[in-house]
Amino acid sequence: xxxxxxxxxxxxxxxxxxxxxxxxxxxxxxxxxxxxxxxxxxxxxxxxxxxxxxxxxxxxxxxxxxxxxxxxxxxxxxxxxxxxxxxxxxxxxxxxxxxxxxxxxxxxxxxxxxxxxxxxxxxxxxxxxxxxxxxxxxxxxxxxxxxxxxxxxxxxxxxxxxxxxxxxxxxxxxxxxxxxxxxxxxxxxxxxxxxxxxxxxxxxxxxxxxxxxxxxxxxxxxxxxxxxxxxxxxxxxxxxxxxxxxxxxxxxxxxxxxxxxxxxxxxxxxxxxxxxxxxxxxxxxxxxxxxxxxxxxxxxxxxxxxxxxxxxxxxxxxxxxxxxxxxxxxxxxxxxxxxxxxxxxxxxxxxxxxxxxxxxxxxxxxxxxxxxxxxxxxxxxxxxxxxxxxxxxxxxxxxxxxxxxxxxxxxxxxxxxxxxxxxxxxxxxxxxxxxxxxxxxxxxxxxxxxxxxxxxxxxxxxxxxxxxxxxxxxxxxxxxxxxxxxxxxxxxxxxxxxxxxxxxxxxxxxxxxxxxxxxxxxxxxxxxxxxxxxxxxxxxxxxxxxxxxxxxxxxxxxxxxxxxxxxxxxxxxxxxxxxxxxxxxxxxxxxxxxxxxxxxxxxxxxxxxxxxxxxxxxxxxxxxxxxxxxxxxxx
Numbered sequence: 001x002x003x004x005x006x007x008x009x010x011x012x013x014x015x016x017x018x019x020x021x022x023x024x025x026x027x028x029x030x031x032x033x034x035x036x037x038x039x040x041x042x043x044x045x046x047x048x049x050x051x052x053x054x055x056x057x058x059x060x061x062x063x064x065x066x067x068x069x070x071x072x073x074x075x076x077x078x079x080x081x082x083x084x085x086x087x088x089x090x091x092x093x094x095x096x097x098x099x100x101x102x103x104x105x106x107x108x109x110x111x112x113x114x115x116x117x118x119x120x121x122x123x124x125x126x127x128x129x130x131x132x133x134x135x136x137x138x139x140x141x142x143x144x145x146x147x148x149x150x151x152x153x154x155x156x157x158x159x160x161x162x163x164x165x166x167x168x169x170x171x172x173x174x175x176x177x178x179x180x181x182x183x184x185x186x187x188x189x190x191x192x193x194x195x196x197x198x199x200x201x202x203x204x205x206x207x208x209x210x211x212x213x214x215x216x217x218x219x220x221x222x223x224x225x226x227x228x229x230x231x232x233x234x235x236x237x238x239x240x241x242x243x244x245x246x247x248x249x250x251x252x253x254x255x256x257x258x259x260x261x262x263x264x265x266x267x268x269x270x271x272x273x274x275x276x277x278x279x280x281x282x283x284x285x286x287x288x289x290x291x292x293x294x295x296x297x298x299x300x301x302x303x304x305x306x307x308x309x310x311x312x313x314x315x316x317x318x319x320x321x322x323x324x325x326x327x328x329x330x331x332x333x334x335x336x337x338x339x340x341x342x343x344x345x346x347x348x349x350x351x352x353x354x355x356x357x358x359x360x361x362x363x364x365x366x367x368x369x370x371x372x373x374x375x376x377x378x379x380x381x382x383x384x385x386x387x388x389x390x391x392x393x394x395x396x397x398x399x400x401x402x403x404x405x406x407x408x409x410x411x412x413x414x415x416x417x418x419x420x421x422x423x424x425x426x427x428x429x430x431x432x433x434x435x436x437x438x439x440x441x442x443x444x445x446x447x448x449x450x451x452x453x454x455x456x457x458x459x460x461x462x463x464x465x466x467x468x469x470x471x472x473x474x475x476x477x478x479x480x481x482x483x484x485x486x487x488x489x490x491x492x493x494x495x496x497x498x499x500x501x502x503x504x505x506x507x508x509x510x511x512x513x514x515x516x517x518x519x520x521x522x523x524x525x526x527x528x529x530x531x532x533x534x535x536x537x538x539x540x541x542x543x544x545x546x547x548x549x550x551x552x553x554x555x556x557x558x559x560x561x562x563x564x565x566x567x568x569x570x571x572x573x574x575x576x577x578x579x580x581x582x583x584x585x586x587x588x589x590x591x592x593x594x595x596x597x598x599x600x601x602x603x604x605x606x607x608x609x610x611x612x613x614x615x616x617x618x619x620x621x622x623x624x625x626x627x628x629x630x631x632x633x634x635x
Contacts, residue, residue, distance in 0.1 A: 002037075002050035002058055003029035003156025004075045004122055004143070007164060008131050009044035010150060010210040016046040021165055026050050028160040031331070031501040040071055045124050045131075049073045055506065056251065057119065059097035065105065068126030072101040075156065076119030076141045079247035079513070109134075109204060112217060116247070116514065120156055131207040137218045137514045138364070139201030139489045140497060146196050152207050158333035161196065169195050172629065174452040176335070177590065178459045181435055181444070181617050184337040185491040187462040192334035192624070201489045218514065220484060222472035226522040233523055234541040244513035245273050248360070252508070258283035258356035260347055261309070263299025265371060265535055265542075265550060266362025270510060272545045274360060275307045284309045285351045285359075287316055287343040291561040299553055306547040314350045316343050318569035321560065328620075329627050331502040332494070337620035339560040339613070341495045348503035357505050363492050364511035367483040368520040369538040370529035374430070375479055379532045381429065384422035397423075426475055427467035427482070431460045435614060444595045462486055474525040488512070563612020567604065576600075579619040588625065591618065 005025040009015050016022075019039040026037035026048040037050040040060050051058030058075040074097055103111040104123055109132050112121070118140035123132040133143050133154055144161050145154040146168050153168060155161035162168060170193040179186045189197045199205055202218035226233060249257070259271045261284035274282045284304055288297035297313060304311035324342050332341075351359055366372045387396065397419050404412035424432050431437065435444075436459050442450060458464070463482055470481035493509070500507040510516070528537050539551050566576045579585060580600060586593050596618065603611035 002052050002055060002075055003141075003160065004047070004049050004073045004120055005029060005155035005160045006047040006073070006122055006124075006153070007045070007166065008124065008152045008207065010152070010207075012044050012129075015044055015166075016041045022046045022048040024163040024165065025155060025160045028163040029155065029157055031504070040073075042069065045069075045071070045126075047071055047073045047122060047124065049075055051075060052506070057096045057100075057117070061097035061101040063098075063101060063105075066127055069124070070101065070105065070126060071124045072097055072104060072121065073123075074100060074119055074121040076117060076136065077251055077508075078115055078117035078119065079244075079251055109206075112204065118509070122154065128208060131205075133199060133205040134217075135199050135201055135203055137202040137517075138484075138493060138509070138512045139199075140493055140509060140512070142494070143199040143205075144191060144196055145199065145205065147207075147212060148195075149210075152212065158191065158196065171195065174449050175457060177445070177449065177621060178436075178441065178453060178457070180335050180337055180621050181614070182431075182459045183462075183486065183491065184339075184613075184617055185494065186334060186336075187486060187490050201485075219471065220481065220517055220521050222470070222474070222477035222481065222521045222525075224522055225524040227524075230527055230537065230540075233527065233537070236519065237523075237538070237541050240513075240516045240519045241269075241273060241510070242277070244510045244516045245270075245277055245360075247513070248508045248510055249274070249277055252358050255358050256283075256356050257358045257360065258285060258351050258354070259309075259360045260284070260362065261286045261300045261303060261311070262362075263296040263301075263303055263550065263553075264362065265539065265546070266365030266511065268303040268362075268546055268550050269365070269542055270360050270362045271303060271309060272307050272542075275309065276545075281308045281310055283312065283351070283354060283356055285312050285314075285347050285354075285356075287314055287347045287350075289316055289343075289561050291564050294559055294561040294564075299550060302547050302549050306550075312350055312354055314346055316346050316560070318565045318572055320346060321562070321565065322569075322571050322575070325623065327502055329623060331498045333628075335621050335624040336494065336498075337617040338491055338495050339562040339616055341499050342560050344496055345499040345503055348500040348505050348507075352504050358508060359500055359505050360508045360510060361496055362511060363496060363509050364484075364488055364517070365538070366535075367480055367488055368511060368517055369523075369535050370476060370480065370525075371535040371538070372483065373534070375476060375529060376532045376534055378426075378429070378475065378479065379529075381418075381422040384419060392419075392423075427464050427478070428460075430467070430479070430482070431463055434460060436460070438610075439595065439599075439614075444592060446589050446592055449590050462490075476525040476529060477521075562616050563603070563609035566612050566615060576615055576619060579622045580615055584626065585618075585622050588622075590621075 019041055022039045022041060026039055029050040038060050039048040040062055049058060049060050055077050057078045060073045062071045112134050119136050120141035120143050121134045135143050143154055144158050146161055153161055153164045173190060173192055173194045176186045176190055176192045188200045191198055203214055203216050205214050259274055259282055261267045261271050271284050286297060286300035289295045321342050324345055328341055348359060400412055400415040400419055404416040421429060421432055466482045466485045467478050470478040472478045472481055496507055530536055565572050580596050599611055599614055603615055
């Protein structure tokens with residue numbers, strides 16, 4: 001993938017003269033040498049785009065209307081009906097952009113509603129002196145933007161935005177630090193800098209007369225459940241998923257495609273449907289680990305044998321992790337601590353080595369069809385909350401608490417914990433075991449950082465905001481909505497797109513086709529997940545495609561054994577101690593030294609991954625600070 005960038009001065013004047021003024025911004029968009037940049041500039045507006053061969057609709061178009069310039073840039077890929085209209089025989093990318101510009105001139109920015117795909121776009125309409133910036137519905141392609149009284153600067157990468165030839169103010173956003181510790185990623189609309197924002201998924205930014213506004217043009221809606229029979233819904237699901245896959249495979253005709261294969265439901269479904277639509281075996285790629293509880297390679301092999309795939313495997317080592325860290329820092333541009341980025345990168349790199357340039361991923365399936373373990377765990381608490389309130393408060397809670405305190409038996413102790421969590425209302429229960437409910441911010445962060453964050457700051461506000469905003473009537477659908485906004489848009493898509501870009505391949509997300517997502521939202525919650533079993537409806541629908549072992553397996557997830565390796569691998573352990581307890585970290589004055597020492601000690605002495613994951617968050621933050629903040633020219 002390439003990207004878009006641009007500068008718009010709020011007052012007219014010949015401040016942008018010549019294409020070379022945006023050359024540094026365009027160059028900073030790229031990940032590989034195969035991408036090329038195209039720039040259009042003039043007066044007080046400059047647009048740039050860099051594209052690669054797999055994003056066939058990327059381009060730039062210009063025209064003059066009523067003596068005023070109208071310019072459109074787009075980066076990404078369009079699918080289905082839109083691409084059928086746009087992708088004509090031997091048509092150039094500039095022709096595609098010109099067609100999109102013609103649609104804009106006819107229908108205005110409303111034309112974005114007709115686009116199906118993964119894209120970011122910008123329009124400068126000189127007739128009204130108006131700028132539009134658009135993200136796709138799930139924000140596969142992000143847009144970062146900076147605004148001051150003089151100008152608005154935007155780019156698909158933070159690195160590109162900071163390469164702007166005109167001054168940009170940047171200061172560290174302390175709330176971003178809290179986000180990294182709470183979510184391992186920075187949530188929308190924040191970035192690592194106070195002054196830079198990221199446009200939410202499915203939104204349009206408009207800047208006119210020096211005033212900027214943002215509005216939503218698409219959101220998933222769970223409030224219109226389909227009353228069709230489960231059999232009818234099954235047939236429609238298969239038709240919708242086939243259509244989402246076919247649209248992408250059509251766009252990728254002539255390219256060398258492959259699939260991520262973890263051995264889970266989603267990646268196995270993608271591989272199986274690809275195999276059927278391609279009328280032959282496909283290349284699929286799997287990552288394993290020597291640590292067995294993190295390893296699902298056997299299930300990936302079962303799926304590969306079942307579909308007759310050309311299967312390639314790679315086992316990630318601690319040395320791979322150590323070696324990949326500079327690539328992570330460079331690719332994400334800002335702190336990003338989801339450790340599964342490393343196996344994602346290694347898998348994409350493996351695919352490139354075997355001739356694949358487009359990878360198909362299963363991200364989004366769990367969040368559309370109720371496949372994450374946390375959905376099941378929340379159902380456990382329903383048994384308690386359905387009891388009459390008087391029975392809870394007067395009988396069950398005091399009895400179990402007394403027995404736990406008097407006997408010390410594990411059964412009653414677990415019952416006491418269960419009641420405590422069940423008594424926490426949603427959405428607070430969703431993060432009741434989150435870091436800042438175990439280790440308060442006041443104990444982890446220094447006073448100056450806490451003051452900068454603000455006393456009224458709630459680190460879990462994004463969860464609460466999405467939960468209550470969700471167009472949904474059931475707790476399950478509200479959870480799905482939260483995860484689509486945070487787990488998918490803020491975390492997983494950023495991880496997979498940036499890591500595949502870094503490896504030199506492009507990624508497709510068929511589950512995140514907006515037509516399929518809209519259909520999934522209409523499947524009633526009682527059908528998607530009628531009890532505690534995950535993915536009931538989806539697994540039944542694809543029981544004729546998937547191996548029995550895949551359908552029966554428990555949810556595992558795609559995680560790196562970083563907590564284990566921080567204990568057992570000398571290089572990573574030494575790095576952890578330096579980054580967490582070293583003099584530079586302590587002198588920086590962000591984390592309380594005593595809290596960090598306790599985290600290191602607990603990670604050393606206690607089993608499990610909780611403290612290791614926290615330490616990795618601290619390490620990534622400090623690595624970013626040392627790489628990109630301490631060494632900046634103005635420091």
